[in-house]
Amino acid sequence: MILKEGSTRGFRAYTAKHLNDLLERAGLPEEERLRIRAVATVLPFRTNAYVVDQLIDWSAVPEDPIYRLVFPQADMLPEADVTRLAGLLQSGAPNAQIQAIATEIRMRLNPHPAGQLELNVPKVGTEPLPGTQHKYPETVLFFPKQGQTCHAYCTYCFRWAQFIGEPDLKFASDDVDGLIGYLKEHPEVTSVLLTGGDPMIMGEPVLRRYLEPLLQLEQIESIRIGTKSLAYWPQRFVSDPDAGDTLRLFASVVEAGKNLAFMAHFSHPREMEPPVVEAAVAGILGTGAIIRTQAPLIRSINDESGLWAAMWRRQLTLGMVPYYMFVERDTGPQDYFAVPLARAYGVFRDAYASVSGLCRTVRGPSMSATPGKVCVDGVTEIAGQKVFVLHLIQARDPELVGRPFFAHYDPEAVWLTDLRPAFADHFPFEREAVAPVPTA
Incomplete structure (x- = not known):
């Protein structure tokens, strides 16, 4: 897919400051909106105009699955915590007081499951290599600093702690030289996964800075990019100003003899309905990359076998490879979403x-x-x-x-x-x- 000259990105993000107005669109009563805003002081909220206008069925809110996928729910957290925060919001309490309570609640939500900060971080000599995880011998995960946000946040995301502005919970790096040095010291590593956040939030010049050095390492057989962009902003590969350059960058990875695996997150069949998704998928596959699909099983969003069968069939039709069904991880509002x-x-x-x-x-x-x-x-x-x-x-x-x-x-x-x-x-x-x- 070649970008038309004069195209503009047209991306519009919505954050917590827009939440009340968006909830009014759903026709929710004031008390319900207040409690949802209380939850949003603890868990991150971000969506965009494409998700709001093209994917959510507002006539079915609050039961609509895409709405539940991106909007906080009043019962995601313990009732006592929500009531406490709602009271502070209603009384106009200082933001510092609200954030102190929110931080206290976050620390009870296991913000870094599976020992992410302690068990998986590699070292160069005696120094840890920030923003890098090496959990399995053949695979290294790298978290690009500029990719630590998303086009929209999933309410179930196990990496929610990356998005709440707490420096001690951030896990990211722009030390490409450090990564390359570590890989050279560990020839058993054959695969690198760029993850986040969402690496595809980065523009092509920044993404190139992370990808191109990997192409010089003979040991690297595959490069993976974990992303939800095909669901939340497929325009990234069709009409964004650097869509064409991005696809050419993907093609250069394949031409260098590397397997480029695009790890696409689709949580519901509706995310694949807009025609722009089909165009984006075709553009990526045209570069020689492979798209593999994955998502967690989430109560109230996709916990029906028919939805998963429909997703896998649609993905196959578009040329994608169904890869994983995950279990909701033991972090954040697991009690709300777990099956x-x-x-x-x-x-x-x-x-x-x-x-x-x-x-x-x-x-x-x-x-x-x-x-x-x-x-x-x-x-x-x-x-x-x-x-x-x-x-x-x-x-x-x-x-x-x-x-x-x-x-x-x-x-x-x-x-x-x-x-x-x-x-x-x-x-x-x-x-x-x-x-x-x-x-x-």
């Missing part, structure tokens, strides 16, 4: 069973937990015990990848830490045994 693992497996299985083999490239439901990506393979009965069957798709310890293990069935469990090992006194990734679950 129990047993039900998550049922949603995945029913959707998987209703699509062709070409869609069955997808894996899940998968938990990105501390030891690695844990996949729920099923629920079965062994030796009279009902159990979850699981395996690690990825692991800190590569020896554990692909080895099945078992957990006692718990219909309420929503995360790995809710499970107890079956037929063993500890899980394969645990160094110390945990107390066995009493049998009836």
Whole structure:
């Protein structure tokens, strides 16, 4: 897709200062709007005119799934916290007081799950390399400093802590030389993932500064870009002023012999309905890049097997590769969005069973937990015990990848830490045994 001369970006962002006006559009009563604004003092809010005008069905608000995907809900946080903050907002309390309470609440929401700040940060010598994670031997994640926002924020985002303006919770870097130096010292790394935020918020000249040095490293086989831009601002690849240059940059990555994997987040079939999405996908695929799709299973937004089957079929039709169904992570408003693992497996299985083999490239439901990506393979009965069957798709310890293990069935469990090992006194990734679950 070649950009027409004279095109302009036309992007308009909406933030918390616009929230009340947008909620009035939904016809919500004043008390409800106040409580939603209270939640937005804790969790970040950002959307844009494309999402608001093209994706949300305002006649169906507040049940509309795209509305729930980007707008805070009054019951996302404990009622006592929301009531406290709403009272401060209503009384015109100083912003410093409101932010102090908001920070206190945030610290209870596990802002950095899976030890992101402690366990995954690599070092050059004795010095940590900021904005970089090296969790699996072959893959390094890099968080470009200029890519630490998004075209719109998802209410379920596990990286919400990146967007709230707390310097101690920020995780980003513009040290490209440091990254390249680290990669040269670690020849086992063959794949680099640019993530955020959303790297595609960056203009082409800035994105080029991060991508081009990677092309000089023979060890790098693949470069991935994690992004929600195809759902929230597909114009990035069609009509933005640097859309053409961006696609040419993608083509140069492929021409350099690297696999360019565009890791696209689609949470609902409606995000793929506008014609501009099809044009954007065609433009990216025309560069030789591969688009792989992923999203978490989110209660009240996409927790129906028919929606997932429809997403995978549409993605296949457009030339994309279904890749992952994730489990909502143990951070932020997990209690609001989480789907129990047993039900998550049922949603995945029913959707998987209703699509062709070409869609069955997808894996899940998968938990990105501390030891690695844990996949729920099923629920079965062994030796009279009902159990979850699981395996690690990825692991800190590569020896554990692909080895099945078992957990006692718990219909309420929503995360790995809710499970107890079956037929063993500890899980394969645990160094110390945990107390066995009493049998009836």
